[in-house]
Amino acid sequence: MEFVTKRVLGSTFVSKICLHRHKKIFCVYGRRNAYIMNYVLEQLQKFLDEDVREEFLCCTFCDSKNKTFLILGGERGILKVIDLNLGSFYIALKGHGGPIIDMLHNEIRPNVVFSASSDTTIRMWDIHRVCTLAIFGGLAGHEDVVLSIDMSADGNYLVSSGTDNSIKVWSIPNITDKFTAKDTSSVLGKYHFVNSEFSRADIPIKINYPIFNSQVLHKAYINCVKFFGNVIISKNISKRLAIVKFKGNYEIYKNSVDSDVIILKEYKFKEKLIHKFTIFGSKLVIFDEKGNCHIINLSSYEEPIQTVHVDNVKDASLINDLLFVVSNNNEVLCYSIN
Numbered sequence: 001m002e003f004v005t006k007r008v009l010g011s012t013f014v015s016k017i018c019l020h021r022h023k024k025i026f027c028v029y030g031r032r033n034a035y036i037m038n039y040v041l042e043q044l045q046k047f048l049d050e051d052v053r054e055e056f057l058c059c060t061f062c063d064s065k066n067k068t069f070l071i072l073g074g075e076r077g078i079l080k081v082i083d084l085n086l087g088s089f090y091i092a093l094k095g096h097g098g099p100i101i102d103m104l105h106n107e108i109r110p111n112v113v114f115s116a117s118s119d120t121t122i123r124m125w126d127i128h129r130v131c132t133l134a135i136f137g138g139l140a141g142h143e144d145v146v147l148s149i150d151m152s153a154d155g156n157y158l159v160s161s162g163t164d165n166s167i168k169v170w171s172i173p174n175i176t177d178k179f180t181a182k183d184t185s186s187v188l189g190k191y192h193f194v195n196s197e198f199s200r201a202d203i204p205i206k207i208n209y210p211i212f213n214s215q216v217l218h219k220a221y222i223n224c225v226k227f228f229g230n231v232i233i234s235k236n237i238s239k240r241l242a243i244v245k246f247k248g249n250y251e252i253y254k255n256s257v258d259s260d261v262i263i264l265k266e267y268k269f270k271e272k273l274i275h276k277f278t279i280f281g282s283k284l285v286i287f288d289e290k291g292n293c294h295i296i297n298l299s300s301y302e303e304p305i306q307t308v309h310v311d312n313v314k315d316a317s318l319i320n321d322l323l324f325v326v327s328n329n330n331e332v333l334c335y336s337i338n
Contacts, residue, residue: 073100
């Protein structure tokens, strides 16, 4: 792995990074500041939230209606959507009862954003209709803070984890606003969820039960979880990373809340790991708190290869052969992974 370049952001505190998966831009953010930068680390835009009590904890990009949006969430429990084409505030999405810890967007559902909160729920939002489409949680949902979420490659499933030490997989409702033959006299139209129909009065849909649940994988908070093809990769707040699939099925999605899992591989590190890992292609990259970078080849589940050392690493994100790192010294660094 080779060093490419770095940028120091002066006295402004930044601690996290989010990459746009198709355009060569990314956001680094911390407290109530957010910077849009390109791959050569030029600053393109800067945003400062007017609420002095805000602290951004997560963000994502969303491309919809020929525009690119930046969506930020944090301590105030509000999703703040910024139109990057105009460089101005677009809308605010309110509904969570606590801080927003994680969020995601997938181009399969261009108008939809998911957010995870300390209020124990996950929300599915439509940023153009400015509403919550579905709420994941309740009777069999998370019992405490939801720390991490991810979507399967086909866009049909959501995986979540949190401080209740559990991993849950949810079926995502297929909600549209197309009119049906039964609905020609109605102005409101129908939403569709699998084989059922819901009027707009039924939105948001309450989803109380995941299709899979496990509390046996980790004995500590699970602060990062991601799909990788047909398996789930998770890490806890300590030194352990696990790769699992559902018991008895090659397909990951087994319709049972109390299913067991098969551990395909687990990694135990010498040092405590930072809050999340990053995946692109078949490479997984994770830093420990000492600043050591570990790379895992997910196509073979080989042992981690330790590469560079970066002091005070706060976050990292990988795309193609480029690894972008944010340090506690307000530095943004770029490395090339061969």
